[in-house]
Amino acid sequence: MPGPAQFWVDALPALLRGALLTLQVSALAITLAAAVGVGVAAARTAPLAPLRWLGAAYVEVFRNTPLLVQIFFVFFGLPRVGLRLSPFQSGLLALSLYTAAYNAEVFRAGLEAVPRGLREAAAALGLSGWQRFRHVVLPVAVRISLPALGNNFVALVKNSSLVSAIGMVELTFVARDLEAWTFRSFEVYGMATLLYLALVLLLVWALRNVESRALAYLRVRER
Amino acid sequence: MRWTVVVANLPYLLEGLQGTVLLGLLVMALGTVLGFAVGLARLGRGVVYAAATAFVELFRDTPLIMQIFFIFFGLPAVGIRLNAFVAASVAMTFFAAANTAEIVRGAIQSLPRGQWEAARSLGLSSAQTLRWVILPQALRRTLPPLMGLFTTLLKDTSLAAIVNVFELTTAGRRVVERTLASFEIWLVVAALYFLLCYPLSVATQRLERRLVAEVP
Numbered sequence: 001m002p003g004p005a006q007f008w009v010d011a012l013p014a015l016l017r018g019a020l021l022t023l024q025v026s027a028l029a030i031t032l033a034a035a036v037g038v039g040v041a042a043a044r045t046a047p048l049a050p051l052r053w054l055g056a057a058y059v060e061v062f063r064n065t066p067l068l069v070q071i072f073f074v075f076f077g078l079p080r081v082g083l084r085l086s087p088f089q090s091g092l093l094a095l096s097l098y099t100a101a102y103n104a105e106v107f108r109a110g111l112e113a114v115p116r117g118l119r120e121a122a123a124a125l126g127l128s129g130w131q132r133f134r135h136v137v138l139p140v141a142v143r144i145s146l147p148a149l150g151n152n153f154v155a156l157v158k159n160s161s162l163v164s165a166i167g168m169v170e171l172t173f174v175a176r177d178l179e180a181w182t183f184r185s186f187e188v189y190g191m192a193t194l195l196y197l198a199l200v201l202l203l204v205w206a207l208r209n210v211e212s213r214a215l216a217y218l219r220v221r222e223r
Numbered sequence: 224m225r226w227t228v229v230v231a232n233l234p235y236l237l238e239g240l241q242g243t244v245l246l247g248l249l250v251m252a253l254g255t256v257l258g259f260a261v262g263l264a265r266l267g268r269g270v271v272y273a274a275a276t277a278f279v280e281l282f283r284d285t286p287l288i289m290q291i292f293f294i295f296f297g298l299p300a301v302g303i304r305l306n307a308f309v310a311a312s313v314a315m316t317f318f319a320a321a322n323t324a325e326i327v328r329g330a331i332q333s334l335p336r337g338q339w340e341a342a343r344s345l346g347l348s349s350a351q352t353l354r355w356v357i358l359p360q361a362l363r364r365t366l367p368p369l370m371g372l373f374t375t376l377l378k379d380t381s382l383a384a385i386v387n388v389f390e391l392t393t394a395g396r397r398v399v400e401r402t403l404a405s406f407e408i409w410l411v412v413a414a415l416y417f418l419l420c421y422p423l424s425v426a427t428q429r430l431e432r433r434l435v436a437e438v439p
Contacts, residue, residue, distance in 0.1 A: 060421060060424070061417065063424065064374070064378075064416070064417045064420035064421045064424055065378065065413040065416045065417050065420070066378040066379070066380075066381035066392070066413075066416055067378070068381045068382060068384070068385075068392060069381055069392060069395070069409060069412055069413045069416060070413065072392075072395075072396075072405075072409050073406075073409040073410065073413060076399065076405040076409060077405045077406040077407075077408075077409040077410065078406070079405070080224075080404075080405055080406035081406060154284075158284075158285065158286040158287070159286070160286075161286035161288045161289060162286075162288060162382070164288075165385055172286070172288060172289065172292075175289075175292070176292070179292075179296060184300070185292075185296040185297045185299070185300055186293075186297040186298070186300035186301060188297075189289060189292050189293040189296060189297045190293065190297065192289060193285045193289045193290075193293060196284070196285045196286055196289060197281070197284050197285055200284045200285070201284065
């Protein structure tokens with residue numbers, strides 16, 4: 001067994017490469033989950049009843065089943081009906097769809113929290129339906145949604161660890177692999193845990209910056 | 224599709240479901256008790272506050288699966304050897320407690336400061352104020368988020384499958400390994416989780432609406 005110093009020289013780069021893939025899959029999933037989430041929220045608040053039902057069914061199904069089972073279903077189950085995805089694609093798809101259900105609820109609450117007076121004022125100014133949504137309702141709704149949306153993104157980074165169960169070589173997988181080779185479980189899992197902590201704190205810091213920028217217009221008024 | 228496989232293996236899957244419910248209830252009970260203690264500790268000062276805060280941040284900002292691995296694979300290195308069920312229960316209890324602590328703290332801090340001040344000016348001690356004025360009001364506010372956390376915990380019991388604790392996901396995996404009916408089995412496993420979690424979600428939403436309506 002190599003000495004402690006040599007062990008970290010070997011292990012740390014591997015863990016960092018794993019963390020990089022965790023970061024990549026998380027960033028992609030955050031983008032996809034936000035886009036799908038807006039779509040589902042729009043469906044849930046649509047004037048057409050069947051659309052609303054579809055949106056509600058999506059949210060309830062994805063929020064009331066475990067992400068791990070969804071990942072297994074996509075990776076192991078879908079090939080039986082002819083859809084074969086790689087571990088990366090399966091993980092990305094399941095993570096995005098799962099988080100989108102939570103995002104949709106946040107966006108819906110944000111849309112509903114926009115004061116009626118704003119829509120009415122925009123209509124009185126002669127803006128069309130799309131213009132009202134794009135330039136008046138959406139900017140306000142997104143700002144209202146930001147803090148809760150940030151929580152969902154933090155959860156997503158942590159949830160990305162489940163993708164290791166189908167063999168995607170991200171941080172958790174690398175840690176398990178290193179542990180199996182070196183038996184230094186305490187150090188390896190301790191280090192991987194700290195790396196996750198660093199990723200999450202980094203994301204929280206970035207989100208706080210985005211929030212303070214997006215809400216800057218409120219501070220101007222306070223002065 | 225081979226749906227007869229599902230019918231033949233349903234009793235085994237239901238056995239797994241039992242394990243899920245058992246683990247879920249255990250973690251909910253232990254996590255709530257420990258979580259209230261940690262949440263109240265976060266209202267304190269000095270070492271108590273620092274320790275409670277470190278506990279909350281560590282278990283909320285890292286993946287549950289890492290916590291399970293650390294306790295199951297990591298702790299034997301320092302002489303603490305737990306079997307898979309105990310290790311998963313301990314990890315999930317800490318995870319649940321950290322999240323419960325935040326719910327408790329949030330509920331207490333959401334009460335107007337005037338409540339503390341009024342009680343103190345009536346001559347109640349801090350402990351009396353907490354016991355007779357703050358907690359009775361805060362408890363109601365913890366209920367909806369606590370039930371939401373319970374739904375999350377029920378779903379998260381599936382992570383115990385990764386260290387081979389016998390519950391629904393483990394049962395599903397073993398059936399798939401035996402029958403190769405991956406599509407059908409995982410769909411049914413998901414449906415069983417849904418039957419468990421959906422009523423809880425609906426009850427949470429109802430309670431939330433009722434409590435919001437009651438606030439003057």
